[in-house]
Amino acid sequence: MAERSQTAPEAGNLGRVDQVSEFEYDLFIRPDTCNPRFRVWFNFTVENVKESQRVIFNIVNFSKTKSLYRDGMAPMVKSTSRPKWQRLPPKNVYYYRCPDHRKNYVMSFAFCFDREEDIYQFAYCYPYTYTRFQHYLDSLQKRNMDYFFREQLGQSVQQRQLDLLTITSPENLREGAEQKVVFITGRVHPGETPSSFVCQGIIDFLISQHPVARVLREHLVFKIAPMLNPDGVYLGNYRCSLMGFDLNRHWLDPSPWAHPTLHGVKQLIVQMYNDPKTSLEFYIDIHAHSTMMNGFMYGNIFEDEERFQRQAIFPKLLCQNAEDFSYSSTSFNRDAVKAGTGRRFLGGLLDHTSYCYTLEVSFYSYIIGGTTAAVPYTEEAYMKLGRNVARTFLDYYRLNPMVEKVAIPMPRLRKEKPPPYKCPLLRGSASNYPNGKGDKKSSVNHRDPSNSF
């Protein structure tokens, strides 16, 4: 019998579990803290399993209807003996309107447990926890790089760190030096874990010895607040902070007690804007998207046609550098519903030489131009998008001639293929299931999504 782990993982999210038959469970996502509207992120462990035990999990209370599950997305899995996250095969995943659950959209997946001693973990997307992030920053700090600085810009409601990184050559931080600043933020929406991988890709590239990174550090000051909502990340929320606020709708008037991390970042940006020695040139807020493929951007609409045109340059250049970035999915808008976002607020505040974007990346996959096959994102692919974002500043500022013509060999990536999980087909005859006689068959078949399509 599969049992839920007594010890939830960090950023774990699982509410109620109903066993509906010997081999089938209904799982309820726990809504965001203080905000029942958002139910997307899940992350839970299963232990005390039996070898060859086949189970169907139904996640029955998603708050969204449109989903990349329709396009082949599948939950992630890892286990004690196979600690690298893998996506389940999409053929074992179904997404459909279920009459048993008030016609809510249900995602069902079949799984065959194969090692009794393993603890299995399932998640919506690759987790990236607050603890992992803190360890990562600690490891960077220990390297004592003279162009990397970490400070605590503030604290969350639950006293977690709001980290601010500054990456630039020390000469740019001399008293009175003029600064061209690129400001980057991430994880304002805590369930959007790809944001952290992209952000880490940017950081890793900028602190590297790559000649492009060296030129970028000489010319620009990168200010990065990679985790704007540390409480939400820790708690396993999808969209909100501890107190149930979507922080990316509160840029107009953040409160120091209700939205302290947002308040801290906004204060710093306004202070930089008012400093005549500082030119805040870019603001990029990194998110993940639950219904779109690829990486893409949202920008603003300006009355000034020339400014509007210039705003398209960065995403066009990024599109040339990153095969997973789509310029055609990039759009510019001034929807009322987005008025409290960082991109919109800062687009209105900062002067005409500044550009503010939301960088979105799919929770699932990208399609390379000229092909139709969706390539699922890996952690490494998200980080690569981050490296390409960083690299694009070289093109934007036309710094290419500055790059020394030294060929630095890129490290080869170790490609290892972990042993696959055995997964039974969810669709099909009752013989796929243990004891799959007629009585069980009927309970499976009325959930069979083939009836719903």
Ligand SMILES: [Zn+2]
């Ligand atoms: Zn978001």
